[in-house]
Amino acid sequence: AQSVTQLGSHVSVSEGALVLLRCNYSSSVPPYLFWYVQYPNQGLQLLLKYTTGATLVKGINGFEAEFKKSETSFHLTKPSAHMSDAAEYFCAVILTGGFKTIFGAGTRLFVKA
Amino acid sequence: DTAVSQTPKYLVTQMGNDKSIKCEQNLGHDTMYWYKQDSKKFLKIMFSYNNKELIINETVPNRFSPKSPDKAHLNLHINSLELGDSAVYFCASSTGSPNTEAFFGQGTRLTVV
Numbered sequence: 613a614q615s616v617t618q619l620g621s622h623v624s625v626s627e628g629a630l631v632l633l634r635c636n637y638s639s640s641v642p643p644y645l646f647w648y649v650q651y652p653n654q655g656l657q658l659l660l661k662y663t664t665g666a667t668l669v670k671g672i673n674g675f676e677a678e679f680k681k682s683e684t685s686f687h688l689t690k691p692s693a694h695m696s697d698a699a700e701y702f703c704a705v706i707l708t709g710g711f712k713t714i715f716g717a718g719t720r721l722f723v724k725a
Numbered sequence: 726d727t728a729v730s731q732t733p734k735y736l737v738t739q740m741g742n743d744k745s746i747k748c749e750q751n752l753g754h755d756t757m758y759w760y761k762q763d764s765k766k767f768l769k770i771m772f773s774y775n776n777k778e779l780i781i782n783e784t785v786p787n788r789f790s791p792k793s794p795d796k797a798h799l800n801l802h803i804n805s806l807e808l809g810d811s812a813v814y815f816c817a818s819s820t821g822s823p824n825t826e827a828f829f830g831q832g833t834r835l836t837v838v
Contacts, residue, residue: 655829
């Protein structure tokens, strides 16, 4: 069965510091992997996705993620955190067929001034 | 020009009542979903519809009844509301292809008192 694990329900960084949010997946087939962001009182929006091709994927707002098959990981990074990055981040995998997205439990990112 | 819109945004109601949440998408997508987000931000799929047909029903109590009058609309009706139904409900849509992301509405915060 496919699943997604996000390590750390809360991550706190200082403004300007590196952001690293961890995601590991389990899948019996090559997965399609996504990162979504949810700002307070809003719906989810896509940050970036990996489907095929280049394993380093760039997204919006300076975020990027690297698909590492050997580690079954898809960690999200940003070189320098901004206050506006404070939000909930979800890693997700789509099951074959496209009709079901499985989300990780989410990681709340806090950015300190 | 909202891509996925759901109404109402907030819903406060008493136990035992029946309520509906409406969702519309103008993206031309074939697939629509309902997700439930609990107080710990955990997202769980409830239903998935493709071309107005129910594809996924994730063991949701039968008090919850989705209805898709056409591909652009997926409404959620809830009978005999219980305290445990309090959550944020998100509607989403996608092409249904496994390599494409879902687009989410802003959510409906349901509070049962």
